[in-house]
Amino acid sequence: MSEREQALPTLARLRTPELHEGGPRLVLVGPMGSGKTTVGTRVANRLGLAFVDSDREIEREAARSIPEIFASEDEQYFRALEERVIARLLAEHEGILALGGGAVTSPATRERLRHVPVVRLLLDADHARERIGSGTGRPVLAGDDPHGRWIRVSREREPLFAQVAVWALDTCEASPDELAATLARELTSPQPTTTLD
Numbered sequence: 001m002s003e004r005e006q007a008l009p010t011l012a013r014l015r016t017p018e019l020h021e022g023g024p025r026l027v028l029v030g031p032m033g034s035g036k037t038t039v040g041t042r043v044a045n046r047l048g049l050a051f052v053d054s055d056r057e058i059e060r061e062a063a064r065s066i067p068e069i070f071a072s073e074d075e076q077y078f079r080a081l082e083e084r085v086i087a088r089l090l091a092e093h094e095g096i097l098a099l100g101g102g103a104v105t106s107p108a109t110r111e112r113l114r115h116v117p118v119v120r121l122l123l124d125a126d127h128a129r130e131r132i133g134s135g136t137g138r139p140v141l142a143g144d145d146p147h148g149r150w151i152r153v154s155r156e157r158e159p160l161f162a163q164v165a166v167w168a169l170d171t172c173e174a175s176p177d178e179l180a181a182t183l184a185r186e187l188t189s190p191q192p193t194t195t196l197d
């Protein structure tokens with residue numbers, strides 16, 4: 001079946017954003033494993049836009065991997081770096097931007113996301129189990145129960161994702177390509193949005 005014939009996953013619109021000129025065309029937020037990196041890359045490819053992942057930018061600036069940053073410094077150090085990198089990307093990057101799952105814990109980042117097109121990717125605990133596996137590469141899930149950690153951390157962050165999101169997209173029953181097609185269609189259809197100067 002072609003993509004045109006196939007029903008694409010539904011994007012729920014939560015609010016009408018008042019957008020500033022410039023900045024990213026789309027920012028992806030959501031819990032670890034919801035597909036921000038995977039789906040964001042595919043949306044960018046579909047639209048011929050640049051893709052940036054805040055985690056990769058953090059690793060580039062720190063010249064270390066995220067697990068190394070957590071090990072040699074601490075989470076607070078990582079969060080401060082994350083906040084700074086995201087502030088720069090929101091000002092400079094005009095393509096698609098995927099954030100790390102914990103980026104929304106910063107009040108300053110949440111404030112900066114108010115005038116940005118943000119999609120919140122949804123993932124339930126059952127599907128999270130296969131997506132995160134043993135938690136390798138994600139220090140927040142370290143320990144003997146990565147799935148339990150994922151549930152606890154994701155629940156705490158629920159209201160923060162809800163606060164910044166313009167749209168919500170359930171990722172449990174759709175492939176990355178289908179989800180990317182839905183988002184690309186939304187971004188290329190006429191937008192009933194108001195623009196701030």
Ligand SMILES: Nc1ncnc2c1ncn2[C@@H]1O[C@H](COP(=O)(O)OP(=O)(O)O)[C@@H](O)[C@H]1O
Nearest residue numbers: 031032033034035036037038131171174175176
């Ligand atoms: N819609 C999906 N269906 C199935 N697997 C997915 C989907 N989206 C992402 N994945 C897989 O889940 C894992 C986590 O995806 P990733 O993009 O790294 O998530 P995030 O950046 O939100 O933490 C990867 O192995 C990816 O291939």
Ligand SMILES: O=C(O)C1=C[C@@H](OP(=O)(O)O)[C@@H](O)[C@H](O)C1
Nearest residue numbers: 031032033100101102138139140
């Ligand atoms: O949720 C979190 O606190 C984190 C999520 C990770 O990104 P993904 O959500 O892309 O896995 C990464 O930023 C870091 O390991 C911390």
Ligand SMILES: [Mg+2]
Nearest residue numbers: 036037098100
């Ligand atoms: Mg990611």
